[in-house]
Amino acid sequence: MEFSVNRDILLKSLNFVQGIVEKKNTLPILSNVLLQLAENKLSIVATDLDIVFYDEISEVKVSKEGSTTTSAAILYDILRKISPNSELNFDLKSENKLSLKTDNSDFNLLCLPTDNFPTFTDEFEGQEILLDNKRFLKLLNKTKISISNDDTRHYLNGIYLHLTEAHGRNFLTGVATDSHRLSSSSLEIENINNFSSLILPRKTVYQLCSLLAESSEKLEMQTSENKIKFRLGKVKLISKVIDGKFPDYKKVVPTNNEKSLIVSSKDFVNSIERVASVSLDRKEGVKLVINKENIQLSVNSANSGEGNEIIKANFNSNNLNISFNSKYLIDIASEIEANDLKMNLKDSVSPVLIEDASDKNSYYVIMPMKI
Numbered sequence: 001m002e003f004s005v006n007r008d009i010l011l012k013s014l015n016f017v018q019g020i021v022e023k024k025n026t027l028p029i030l031s032n033v034l035l036q037l038a039e040n041k042l043s044i045v046a047t048d049l050d051i052v053f054y055d056e057i058s059e060v061k062v063s064k065e066g067s068t069t070t071s072a073a074i075l076y077d078i079l080r081k082i083s084p085n086s087e088l089n090f091d092l093k094s095e096n097k098l099s100l101k102t103d104n105s106d107f108n109l110l111c112l113p114t115d116n117f118p119t120f121t122d123e124f125e126g127q128e129i130l131l132d133n134k135r136f137l138k139l140l141n142k143t144k145i146s147i148s149n150d151d152t153r154h155y156l157n158g159i160y161l162h163l164t165e166a167h168g169r170n171f172l173t174g175v176a177t178d179s180h181r182l183s184s185s186s187l188e189i190e191n192i193n194n195f196s197s198l199i200l201p202r203k204t205v206y207q208l209c210s211l212l213a214e215s216s217e218k219l220e221m222q223t224s225e226n227k228i229k230f231r232l233g234k235v236k237l238i239s240k241v242i243d244g245k246f247p248d249y250k251k252v253v254p255t256n257n258e259k260s261l262i263v264s265s266k267d268f269v270n271s272i273e274r275v276a277s278v279s280l281d282r283k284e285g286v287k288l289v290i291n292k293e294n295i296q297l298s299v300n301s302a303n304s305g306e307g308n309e310i311i312k313a314n315f316n317s318n319n320l321n322i323s324f325n326s327k328y329l330i331d332i333a334s335e336i337e338a339n340d341l342k343m344n345l346k347d348s349v350s351p352v353l354i355e356d357a358s359d360k361n362s363y364y365v366i367m368p369m370k371i
């Protein structure tokens with residue numbers, strides 16, 4: 001195989017590959033990226049066996065078709081250090097040696113035969129669903145903050161995507177929870193009839209977020225029995241879904257929290273950040289003493305001291321003392337789009353519902369801490 005391609009175009013593709021390929025692999029071939037030249041196109045494939053990333057580059061000069069696999073990390077590292085817009089000349093000298101020449105540089109990269117690279121069948125019978133790129137990215141960003149890291153409950157290690165209905169309208173809803181907090185966000189969709197609920201794994205969520213943030217292409221989603229495929233122009237991301245049953249999250253969403261607190265989202269986040277500075281590992285909770293017109297925030301660390309601050313707020317009930325994990329509170333408050341966030345409270349031990357006036361299709365639930 002022999003071809004030349006622009007450094008920036010190939011680097012953009014290899015940048016996404018880095019997030020898929022695992023650094024430490026028992027199978028060396030999985031650390032490699034597959035380069036295939038056929039029909040005047042360069043295909044790039046990377047996988048960790050759970051996720052497969054495909055990209056296609058048509059801006060390529062092909063002298064001789066062929067395919068090989070080489071280290072994704074090394075190729076990416078070389079390209080990063082080559083000057084922008086350079087022309088890269090690749091030539092496969094033998095089954096295990098790929099020559100890369102550019103400007104004054106000359107590299108020989110070790111290769112592994114393509115026979116060992118996993119092959120995948122790409123059969124998706126499900127309906128192709130068109131989604132708004134930016135709105136779906138927003139849904140993922142708002143829900144991913146609550147994905148659990150607890151591997152003993154693997155079914156919480158992702159975002160639960162399912163169809164919901166409200167006021168006669170259909171929504172695609174994403175929910176994540178780690179049992180201390182819960183995030184839910186929905187986007188309105190039409191013409192979907194047979195979407196089966198699924199749990200999108202954490203790693204796929206993060207890869208998808210970086211792809212969506214970089215692309216303005218239309219997003220197509222398609223599912224099969226245990227996989228999901230996303231297509232953005234020439235890029236495809238195929239992922240296994242988590243095998244497990246997501247809990248009935250609606251049971252924990254409070255419906256009768258009568259006490260409402262309204263506070264500036266920005267002031268609230270900044271204030272928590274400041275008082276939490278005294279806690280090195282951010283493990284200590286932040287204590288809120290809520291009055292009619294203000295909140296007193298305090299963090300007390302046995303090892304490093306205490307921080308206190310008062311900010312303005314509106315509360316429609318008598319004084320209430322409640323404590324939260326400061327990181328969880330910051331994560332949620334940072335996703336609020338409105339100037340003010342609204343907290344619906346019941347007492348100091350029951351779940352709290354947080355709403356966003358600018359996004360009626362998203363809400364958050366957070367459990368208080370005992371301090």
